[in-house]
Amino acid sequence: MARKHIEPFVDREVPFKKMTLPGFRKGMHYKMLSIDEDTGACTMTVRFDKGYKLPPGMCYTEYEMIIMKGSIKYGDDVCNAGYYLRVPAGVHMPAMSVPRGAEALLMYNFAEPSFVESDEDHRLAMRDQLTIVDSYEDLQWMPTSGAIYPAVAPGCLLKVLKYDPLTEALSFLYCMTPKFWQDNISYHDCAEEAYHIWGTSWMMQFGDLPTGGYFFRPPWINHGAFRSELGILAFGRTDSKLHNYFHWNPWTSPEENRERAVAQLARTKPDLFNWTISKDGHNHPHDFEHPDWKEKSNYF
Amino acid sequence: MAHTIKHTVPAAVKAWIKKEIALQKQLHKKIAREMNETVAPKRAKWYEAFFGRIQTRGFNVHFTDRRQIAAEELPSKPRRKDKVVW
Numbered sequence: 391m392a393r394k395h396i397e398p399f400v401d402r403e404v405p406f407k408k409m410t411l412p413g414f415r416k417g418m419h420y421k422m423l424s425i426d427e428d429t430g431a432c433t434m435t436v437r438f439d440k441g442y443k444l445p446p447g448m449c450y451t452e453y454e455m456i457i458m459k460g461s462i463k464y465g466d467d468v469c470n471a472g473y474y475l476r477v478p479a480g481v482h483m484p485a486m487s488v489p490r491g492a493e494a495l496l497m498y499n500f501a502e503p504s505f506v507e508s509d510e511d512h513r514l515a516m517r518d519q520l521t522i523v524d525s526y527e528d529l530q531w532m533p534t535s536g537a538i539y540p541a542v543a544p545g546c547l548l549k550v551l552k553y554d555p556l557t558e559a560l561s562f563l564y565c566m567t568p569k570f571w572q573d574n575i576s577y578h579d580c581a582e583e584a585y586h587i588w589g590t591s592w593m594m595q596f597g598d599l600p601t602g603g604y605f606f607r608p609p610w611i612n613h614g615a616f617r618s619e620l621g622i623l624a625f626g627r628t629d630s631k632l633h634n635y636f637h638w639n640p641w642t643s644p645e646e647n648r649e650r651a652v653a654q655l656a657r658t659k660p661d662l663f664n665w666t667i668s669k670d671g672h673n674h675p676h677d678f679e680h681p682d683w684k685e686k687s688n689y690f
Numbered sequence: 691m692a693h694t695i696k697h698t699v700p701a702a703v704k705a706w707i708k709k710e711i712a713l714q715k716q717l718h719k720k721i722a723r724e725m726n727e728t729v730a731p732k733r734a735k736w737y738e739a740f741f742g743r744i745q746t747r748g749f750n751v752h753f754t755d756r757r758q759i760a761a762e763e764l765p766s767k768p769r770r771k772d773k774v775v776w
Contacts, residue, residue, distance in 0.1 A: 394718040395776050397725075411703055422710050430699075430707040451694040479695045500694040502707055514695050533753070540752035573743050574750040594736045595774035596725060611776055615740050638749055639765040640737050644776055 392426045393581070397605035397613075398596045399423065401435045409436070413505030417442040417488075420496075424583070424606040430502030433583060433606070437493050438462065444486040446509045451501035452478050454552070454561060456525070456625050458587050460492030472526030474551045476561070478519045480512030495585050495625055525549055525563050540634050543572040546616075558631035564624050566591055571617040574636040577647045580628040582607045589622030594640065610644035610651065722775040730772055 406419035417439035425432040431451065438460075454476050461470045465484030469475070477483060479500075498504075511517055523529065531547035545567040552561035559580070566589075575594070586603040593599065594615045607613065635651055642650075656663040665672075741764055748756030 394714055396714070396718060396721060397775060399717065399721065411706060412700055422713065425707070425710045425714050427711050427714075429694075430703075432710070450697045479693060502699060502703055504697065504703075512695055535753040542753075543750050544754055572750045573740065573747065573756075594740055595733065597729060597732070608776070612774065615743075636750065636752075638740075638744055638759060638763075640740070641765060641768050641770075641772060643773070 392428055392431075393424045393606050393608070394427075395606065395608055395611065396424045397607050398599050399604045400600060400602050401604060402600075402602040406435075406437050411503055411505075413447070413507070414503070415442065415444055423585070423604045429500060431498050431500050432503065433495070433497045433585075433604075434503075435493065435585075435602075436496045438488040438491060440488065440491040442486075442488040442491075444505070445507050446482055446485050447505050447507045448480050448482040448512055448515070449477065449498070450479055450504045450506070452476070452499040453503075454497045454499065454627075455494050456563075456587075457492060457494045460488065460490055462492050462494070463487045463489065467522075469522065470524070472524055474521065474523050474525045474561075474563070476519065476521040476552050478516045480515030481517050481520050482508045482511050482515075495587075497627075521552065523551065525551060529563075531565065538632065538634060540636055542576075542616075542634065543570070545570040546572070552627075557629070559627070559629050560632060561627040562625075564626055566616075566618040566622045568621040569619065570621065571615070573615045575612050575638060575640055576614045577610050577612055577635050577644075577651075578628065578632055579609050579651055580630040580632055581609055582626065582628050582632070584624050584626035587623045587625060589618065589620060589624075591616060591618040591622045591624075608644070610647040612640060612642060612647065718775075725775040726771070726773050733772065733774070 401421045401423065404421055406421055409418040409420050419437045419439075420434040423433045423435060454474070457469055457471050457473045459471055461468050463469070464486055529549040531549060533541070533544060534546065534548055535541040537548075547565050549563040550560060551563060553559075583606045584604070586599055586601050588601050590598050590600040593613050595613055599605070635647065635654070637650075652663075744759045745761060746758065748758050750756055
């Protein structure tokens with residue numbers, strides 16, 4: 391398992407620590423939310439002090455950031471609260487400055503945090519995948535029913551920020567309307583991670599998750615029923631395709647849930663299922679389109 | 691797909707990762723104790739209330755679709771201890 395099951399964790403209960411890693415300048419602080427034990431990939435709440443500056447530079451791994459408070463300038467471009475950035479490995483960003491201070495959720499996806507001063511992209515950088523979007527102002531909420539079956543109950547809405555066509559991993563902003571409720575228990579084949587930007591929701595296993603609440607949940611772990619009294623605004627993501635397996639037995643284990651998921655695969659894709667369980671050695675997955683694709687870690 | 695560019699990780703960074711992993715292990719232990727043990731009696735009541743709701747208001751099947759679960763469809767509590775953090 392790449393990251394531990396951290397659920398629930400409320401970052402308001404712990405203080406910020408100084409970021410002292412090489413390359414990062416004085417004035418950056420962090421709270422570690424979860425870290426991958428194999429790669430050092432991690433998710434942190436970060437605070438940049440008023441006046442924080444970083445020269446142009448790049449990171450060796452892809453990172454995602456959503457600004458929650460204040461604003462950050464990259465060159466002359468101002469990113470306010472609600473801005474989402476996905477910066478692929480090796481893509482250099484202009485000089486960063488934080489005139490009035492800011493707080494953000496920062497995720498290093500496949501390796502430890504790094505910063506290297508540079509005013510040009512690394513030769514392996516995939517600049518076409520750079521995403522910078524104002525998720526509050528420039529995107530609208532959509533119900534999940536158009537994209538995911540079975541879907542969550544009406545009142546839980548999405549804004550998709552990132553979709554990986556190879557793994558079907560998603561990053562998204564989501565909200566629950568006031569008085570939202572959903573009476574089922576869910577689990578997925580993917581790991582799932584979320585952070586409450588604002589508001590409190592309740593899950594039957596873990597109780598209330600307030601503002602600043604976070605979870606990293608490995609695959610096949612029960613969660614739900616769900617409700618929210620006043621609504622929430624949150625950021626979430628998965629490391630591969632999100633499928634909702636709904637049921638009403640709160641006592642099942644991840645192993646039992648996984649077996650049920652496989653039984654569903656056998657029903658919905660019987661030929662593929664039979665081929666993959668073959669014991670004669672022919673069943674090594676090979677993708678002719680991406681023969682060298684072997685991402686060992688979870689997506690993040 | 692170069693999600694990560696090959697690089698050398700400095701010793702100071704390796705030490706930082708090691709320290710953060712150790713802290714995460716402690717945090718996980720604390721959360722598991724709190725959720726699996728302390729909250730368990732409260733959660734047993736939440737399960738009972740859930741069983742009540744899905745028999746009356748209904749179980750959420752998909753989006754707006756719901757169905758009422760019959761009493762004989764409800765699961766029995768297994769002998770093992772309830773666990774929610776793994």
